[in-house]
Amino acid sequence: MLSIDRPFRQATPDDAQDLAEFVNMAGEGLALYLWEQMATAGESAWDVGCSRAKRDSGAFSYRNAILRLVDDDAVACLIGYPLEDAPAPADYSEMPPMFVPLQQLEDMVPGTWYINVLATKQAHRGHGYGNELLALAEGIATSLGKHGLSLIVADTNLGARRLYSHLGYQEVAQRAMVKERWVHPGTHWVLMTKSLQIENKQPEAGAG
Template identity: 55%
Template sequence: MEPHHEVSAIRAATKDDATAMAELVNMAGEGLPVYLWRRMAKAGEDVWEIGRQRARREEGSFSYRNTIVREADGKVAAALIGYPLPDTPEAFDPADMPAMFVPLQELENLAPGTWYVNVLATYPEHRGKGFARELLQVADRLAAEAGTKGLSIIVSDANVRARKLYESCGYLETASRQMVKEDWENAGTNWVLLVKRL
């Protein structure tokens, strides 16, 4: 019997991946995306449909255009969302931004000119197969192609498993900021910025 080889299981996302993207971004964000979509929803509007609509956008950080997916058995098993950050951080007024985002924006601004890994998530049934590591290798390649000086990622200090993975791939903690949670429930205390130099 011939060994089975999957044909190019890593590909650019399309609008048809919006459902998986919404689910995976919520996993990576530990429920924060759904918390925010719920606040955006009008009466009777499906929270998940808001996530899918956002995934289908042509613009914005959470867009299928910034997404690479890893398939297994013909279905999306994992996803990476990322893009280069500007060389000069945009000035921002914390008063113009929801308080929850201020620490995240402050950390992002400490990694100008890096390729930002916004989302990396794998469905539970596919964890432990190395898909996240494969996608981080794709991120390394995209970061080099974009001419960035490195990569950056922000993770909750409570997400020990993800952090171990990033550190094993060469990411180092460079800063942290206290979380602002409002009514969002999360085990973490701080957001941690990890940077990998190319």
């Protein structure tokens, strides 16, 4: 695994509030909508988000998050993880309808390193922090021997799609969004991938 050094650091449970904000930012409000549905009496949507960020497992866990720092402040975030090479078939009938198109797209890219969240706080945009985190993601994926990177973006997020395309990502599939009461201008989720060249280790002299 690639070592993480400043200006980056691995997230901790103490970063839960920042992580919740980054996840909601990347999802354009989808996370907050879902957390509102999950909140119990006396619990806010942000309480739910923070609780999920503090978990030791799951996609949205601090263990999968890397922060980009300015001084000691977290200003950008990458959340990602390797997808299994041969995952068990997903049972779409057992998951909330909103998640089905996202899961269907994710299931098309087994064996990749999946970028779940990439977000930069508004006041710190335009400094290339997203590019830095994407380069870090590529290094992590390569160190793990993954053959590519993958991500899902809303069709209306044209800026992000241009950035990813410029960096070598290709749009490979789309699925219609299921919104329920989530208010968003998009109509489709877009799956994008980038292939990586995996270097084969040379045999040692005299081997064989």
